Amino acid sequence: MNNGKQRIMKSFRMEMVGAGLYRSLSSQYRNSEPKLSERFSAFAGHEYRHGRMFEKHFLKTYGETLRGGRFWMFLGRVMAFLARPLSLRKKMKRLSIIESQAVADIETSLNGSGDTGMNRILSIILPDEKAHAGLYHEVFHGHEQQTACEEGIR
Ligand SMILES: [Fe+2]
Numbered sequence: 001m002n003n004g005k006q007r008i009m010k011s012f013r014m015e016m017v018g019a020g021l022y023r024s025l026s027s028q029y030r031n032s033e034p035k036l037s038e039r040f041s042a043f044a045g046h047e048y049r050h051g052r053m054f055e056k057h058f059l060k061t062y063g064e065t066l067r068g069g070r071f072w073m074f075l076g077r078v079m080a081f082l083a084r085p086l087s088l089r090k091k092m093k094r095l096s097i098i099e100s101q102a103v104a105d106i107e108t109s110l111n112g113s114g115d116t117g118m119n120r121i122l123s124i125i126l127p128d129e130k131a132h133a134g135l136y137h138e139v140f141h142g143h144e145q146q147t148a149c150e151e152g153i154r
């Protein structure tokens with residue numbers, strides 16, 4: 001399988017896992033942390049939308065339908081379930097690392113040449129990923145930051 005194909009599949013998978021994970025976190029914290037729960041719910045919507053963009057791009061480029069979306073979302077929910085014993089703070093630390101890495105990866109891809117269709121999607125999703133990373137930055141550092149947050153999370 002070629003690299004481009006694998007890249008879209010990986011991006012699709014990560015977005016769908018993220019959608020399931022955030023959806024599940026949103027319901028877990030609906031009562032105890034209603035404001036945060038709303039943010040998680042919005043993030044779930046973003047990740048789902050991102051996943052659909054990759055799905056459409058894949059279909060357009062390769063004429064094939066990407067399968068497994070429901071499974072990856074389910075996997076995200078399982079991950080959220082398994083993380084239940086962790087404190088909210090610990091979960092958010094982990095999410096912070098993942099989201100900051102997503103921002104850094106997108107920025108690297110956009111700086112390289114790459115495929116135009118892919119870059120168009122990446123530039124649409126970048127502000128969302130920055131907002132996701134920004135929430136954790138706000139929690140751990142007391143203010144929002146628009147760029148990849150690397151200090152303090154390693
Ligand atoms: Fe995303």
Ligand SMILES: [Fe+2]
Nearest residue numbers: 099128129132
């Ligand atoms: Fe994200």
